[in-house]
Amino acid sequence: MKISSILITQPRPETEKSPYFDLARKYSLKLDFHAFIRVEGLSGKDFRKQRIDIAEYTAIIFTSRHAVDHFFRICEELKFKVSQEMKYFCITEAVALYLQKFILYRKRKVFFSADGSNQGLCDVIGKHKSEKYILPLSDSTKNDIGLFLVKHAIKYTDATLYKMVSNDIAPVMEHNYDVIVFFSPYSVQTLFEHNPDYKQNKTIIGAFGPTTSKAVEDSGLTLEIKAPAPNAPSMVSALELFIATRNKE
Secondary structure, X not given: OOOOEEEEOOOOOOOOOOHHHHHHHHHOOEEEEOOOEEEEEOOHHHHHOOOOOHHHOOEEEEOOHHHHHHHHHHHHHOOOOOOOOOEEEEOOHXXXXXXXXXXXXXXXXXXXXXXXXXXXXXHHHOOOOOOOEEEEEEOOOOOHHHHHHHHOOOOEEEEEEEEXXXXXXXXXXXXXXXXXXXXXXXXXXXXXXXXXXXXXXXXXXXXXXXXXXXXXXXXXXXXXEEEOEOOEOOHHHHHHHHHHHHOOO
């Protein structure tokens, strides 16, 4: 089966210069974008109810850009100035580099998982057991990292800063796309909220990031396109490799 249509479960890029559009033109693809989820931040008032004094902590664990955005949004709302001595532990290098929007980036205080996995991040955290951590999360995050911290008696506190809300996906799920690409475990969850009896049939599933890949496989779906990978650091490159091979057949 040649690939002719792809659903990207994220918002449409703001610029037409996105490599997704280059890919669509190159292979004459029908390429649709529809965000399966949206993020809603908690207010400073709701955060205060958690009785967390950020000043008491020496390190923060960031598992997504959303966590970065909402942590610094809350700090600004509360008029709290984050100490320059704060250390940051990030799920990927991309999230670590994203911190440059908010802090002066210094390698001695920013750390990240070598392979983008929770286990890789836990391995890094395990070398800094004396820190006192904040772990910003959504209201529905499955907290594997928290289990690691408890197991190794590392001091930490969960901080709920935002929540994931499912969007209406009925309009796009009426179409039979050749490929559906996921970027978050919550998007996979939204798929089954929409249709608990969803059957993959011949649909090809792609996933970006190890936690999303795990969510796809744990839900019983077959994962055929995975990124990042050594030969495909981005989802666009992973799609192109797959399409180039499949469309030759």
